Amino acid sequence: MSFSGKYQLESHENFEAFMKIVGIPDELIQKGKDLKSISEVEETGDDFKVTVTTGSNVITNCFTIGKETELQTLTGEKVKGVVVRDGNKLKVSLKGIESVTELTDANTIVNTMSVGGIVYKRISKRM
Secondary structure (H helix, E strand, O other), rough: OOOOEEEEEEEOHHHHHHHHOOOHHHHHHHHHHOOOOOEEEEEEEEEEEEEEOOOOOEEEEEEOOOOOEEOOOOOOOOEEEEEEEEOOEEEEEEEEEEEEEEEOOOOOOEEEEEOOOOOEEEEEEEE
């Protein structure tokens, strides 16, 4: 299955606790907790372009599976990482945050991020 498509956040768990632990200011957490982000994924072979728009905040990351690249984190920081593909999952570790993005079916992406025992889960549906 291809990840390509446009997805809207349907639900998420542990948003506030996770954002706090990664250093997002409280006022931004309160503003962001009810926003429905849109993720757009372009997949061409092993090359990906992922754009996540949450309100006025836009993060775009381009990467090639298995090659080190610079990726922008939730805090806006740019760090180097290697995205690997494991079947229908994309995995990356950035500054101690483990991220797994899984295409659970043709219309659903589940992204799980964990750090310090806190697990943040996002479920997005194809638009």
